[in-house]
Amino acid sequence: MAEQDAPPALVADVLTVVSELVSNARRHAGGITGFQVTVRADQVIVKVSDRSALLPHLRPPSAHTPGGFGWRVVKTLAPNTFVRSHPSGKTIIATLPTRKPTAAAYLDPGVVVGAAARAAPGGLSAGRNTGR
Structure with missing residues (x-):
């Protein structure tokens, strides 16, 4: 290995x-x-x-x-x-x-989570990224 x-x-x-x-x-x-x-x-x-x-x-x-x-x-x-x-x-x-999928591989690319969700309008809840 x-x-x-x-x-x-x-x-x-x-x-x-x-x-x-x-x-x-x-x-x-x-x-x-x-x-x-x-x-x-x-x-x-x-x-x-x-x-x-x-x-x-x-x-x-x-x-x-x-x-x-x-x-x-x-x-x-x-x-x-x-x-x-x-x-x-x-x-x-x-x-x-040998390669573990990342969490992002399972997410819809249009969903905002984590730090991006906190910075998004509306605060801590995850939601659809509308590009605003």
Whole structure:
């Protein structure tokens, strides 16, 4: 990833996903049977294989039981993560986008928000930018 000049936040996210998947494979699935990281221009793909056929699942948060956040963290950082079952266990495939869309990518270009809304006539509410 260093050769790709990856942003530090992406590197941190990939390391977190790798750490969670490897830790869970060791703790809950009999150890790691395969590991691969593929870096592409638009995504980083992390594959971790283990011996267990049991699928990961979200555990409800509990103040009395430590842990239980790993799968939630993985699914948050790599929402398109999926599991491929095979005769010798499973492979978890986590895909992290290399470019996160900005909030502006989701907004109608005609909507004013944030600082622009505060400066717009009418004050703090967001509204349609009429060019006035």
